[in-house]
Amino acid sequence: MDNGERKPTLKDVAALSGVSVISASRVMRGAPNISAKLREKVERAAQTVGYQRNRIAGSLRGQTTELIAVIVPSMSNHVFPQIVDGIDDALKGSQLRLVLGMSKYDEAGEAAILRDMLTWNPAGVILSGLEHSDETKTALAHFTGPIVEVMDSDGDAIDMSVGVSMDEAGKLIARHLVDQGYTRIAYVGAWGERPKRSLKRRLAFEAELARLGHPIITSVILDEASSLASGAAGIEMLFAKDLDLDAVFFANDDLALGALFYCQARSIAVPGDIALAGYNGLEMCQSITPRLTTISTPRFEMGRLAGQLIRARIDGADIATRQQMRLELELVAGETT
């Protein structure tokens, strides 16, 4: 595969087509004011020598890349892949590329990855959530490109943000459960409440329950990561406490589904014996019987908007539209509550 020779450069293309290097450059990157004749000559020469642009060189000269740094907690999760998919969708058709890093829900990890990514001079940065370590903020202090924080809308963005309200989510579910007549309500979280937005959601949930006169009976926060298995473990733990609960809200659908399957396997009636609700609105929730009550979050859409904001600022560069977008949540009442 390797013919041993070095890659053809603009110089080679220029030489072959008998034009200057700078003209070849202009043709290759589609700059304006190029005659058809010249364009054709250069394109043929490029074809012949097998020229490939060198974005590294271009980026050095131009002092900016077309790379977007994206840092998410993890990909083993149903949420972030869809965010990334949305970002990619928004970037389609541009020359922008995603550089991906995973923080594993660790704030120090996020800062380290971010610092590394900034050495590539990205054109923009996308982070998840609004809570970041001081290190992260310091690293971004001298970054001049657009920054979008995605997921959460309750708080101040470093630059721009696209998210949903954790506060609203907690309240929505609390009201729904009380409306349905449940009074002895519990909560199950996981992974030590990382990221922090799950904590915000829980606090809003608990506050609203209290306000409605049915304060939370107990909240269990597991150490393990969210999974179907830990959801099952969570509800088992609650049952063991013998608290006569009638409803449980879980930090996410994975946990809630795990609990639902746990109940189904043991013939515990849902919602007869216990009502269950989750958060995220995974496709799964609407396909199973009974359908899981949950809050549907616009994951793909958040990613897409984040990508669009970044792109708009890079392209148009027109205004430093420092904005925070809050998207709507939807309570999807299933048959588990």
Add this chain to the structure above:
Amino acid sequence: MDNGERKPTLKDVAALSGVSVISASRVMRGAPNISAKLREKVERAAQTVGYQRNRIAGSLRGQTTELIAVIVPSMSNHVFPQIVDGIDDALKGSQLRLVLGMSKYDEAGEAAILRDMLTWNPAGVILSGLEHSDETKTALAHFTGPIVEVMDSDGDAIDMSVGVSMDEAGKLIARHLVDQGYTRIAYVGAWGERPKRSLKRRLAFEAELARLGHPIITSVILDEASSLASGAAGIEMLFAKDLDLDAVFFANDDLALGALFYCQARSIAVPGDIALAGYNGLEMCQSITPRLTTISTPRFEMGRLAGQLIRARIDGADIATRQQMRLELELVAGETT
């Protein structure tokens, strides 16, 4: 946040610490043979001016980046995110970064993204599957770094590969169903059998069924993407044909689960009325009741190995170990067959 000044460079660090630029460079990238004194001076100066490496410049000079181009079909899928997670895991601790692209299951799209990515001079490339358009192969013809194709092991790799055998998967399920006494067996695929490896799996499945004396009754290939909903649509379509089937193998777990939920919602007994089997071994399969029979694929592990191969070749550069790794599949017999 933007203080208006340009970013500090090695020149600034060198000036402040009173050493040469090249010495500052050596300290910053941890080159050998540096006196403690010099190192300390430089590091303090770097700290003071807030120096950040510029990998773009370094990459131009060194004619190589530390970027790994990864192209997968999509992220709205349970398979590829885990592959990516595995790759990231393997790259952890190195300076290598993932640049991600999505082909949307389109071969022309793959080639276009790949060409674009190659303009960034990546150190390595990871693709999914072994089937690629000529354009893709042409684009890679002059690429000198390591290339790993992940997912599939039935066929020739461009360079290296890590995958499982589609042929074996098809046979495993065929034998299992026949062993269990099923004789009137059907298949449901989706998304027009993209990527091609699902086709390979089906053909092996059909061939093995025929060999065992119970040729496939019918194979339905849906146009829509795989999802729980399309799985339900698939089995509904089969029932409508009134073929007196006793088992169905689905192209993946999403489809199979969709079919299972469809049956559960309609009190169709599984496996009494119809047996169902999927492919991938998602966590979900083992949590529901009845547990879904499926073939478990080592997704994270495939990604991890792909990352390790790339990393080994880049680091050690030691041998052009042109290898193809085939990982084991495991039939997970659940209660749906």
Add this chain to the structure above:
DNA sequence: ATCTTTATTGGTAACGTTGTCATTTAAATT
């Protein structure tokens, strides 16, 4: 036919780093 304006092309330098080779300094050997 001459003068402007605009479209098209070219030349030079610079982006920030590091490979290569040269030089100086320190350590080891005779």
Add this chain to the structure above:
DNA sequence: AATTTAAATGACAACGTTACCAATAAAGAT
């Protein structure tokens, strides 16, 4: 103490592109 070897530092050039400005050619205006 003189010589050899190794360690530490430095100078220079080059990686391939494009921003900036200058020059030329074409088109339009008078």
